[in-house]
Amino acid sequence: xxxxxxxxxxxxxxxxxxxxxxxxxxxxxxxxxxxxxxxxxxxxxxxxxxxxxxxxxxxxxxxxxxxxxxxxxxxxxxxxxxxxxxxxxxxxxxxxxxxxxxxxxxxxxxxxxxxxxxxxxxxxxxxx
Numbered sequence: 622x623x624x625x626x627x628x629x630x631x632x633x634x635x636x637x638x639x640x641x642x643x644x645x646x647x648x649x650x651x652x653x654x655x656x657x658x659x660x661x662x663x664x665x666x667x668x669x670x671x672x673x674x675x676x677x678x679x680x681x682x683x684x685x686x687x688x689x690x691x692x693x694x695x696x697x698x699x700x701x702x703x704x705x706x707x708x709x710x711x712x713x714x715x716x717x718x719x720x721x722x723x724x725x726x727x728x729x730x731x732x733x734x735x736x737x738x739x740x741x742x743x744x745x746x747x748x749x
Contacts, residue, residue: 638665638703638722644677645745647731653689657731657743661703668701668708677748683710683718685731691739695731720745 640663648654658678662669668682678684684696695716701708703722710718720729725746732740 638706639725639747640665642671642673642676642678642748643727643745644748645727645743647741647743648689653687653691653741655685655687655689655691655731655739655741655743657683657685657745658748659683659745661747662700666703668703670698670700685733687733687739691733691737693735695733 638661640661642658642660644656644658646654646656656677658671659668659682660671660678661667670680670682671678673679681696681698682701684694686694697710697718701710706723707719707721709720710716715734717732718729719731720727720743726744727746728742728744730740730742732738
């Protein structure tokens with residue numbers, strides 16, 4: 622008889638990224654402490670501008686509010702694609718934002734270069 626065909630490989634175990642508002646914070650590095658927020662679209666494929674009146678990140682896809690060693694905020698309006706569970710927003714000399722989703726947790730690093738360079742690790746979870 623002839624040999625049997627090999628079985629098919631299983632699909633990757635990727636959980637859908639929960640849509641809606643995510644909030645979190647960071648501490649350490651040169652930034653001191655800060656709060657972050659971002660919105661994930663319904664498809665889980667991009668960070669997108671918020672729509673809920675009065676909520677954090679209402680007008681932005683991503684926002685960082687520094688409250689420690691660094692003062693001020695950094696926000697970004699255009700969609701930021703989520704590719705293979707990760708996203709990045711890089712403009713050398715100005716900012717470097719990277720994040721990875723792991724189920725209902727997201728984490729990464731943010732660096733904002735202004736009068737001083739502010740850099741720290743962050744973690745966020747869905748707030749809905």
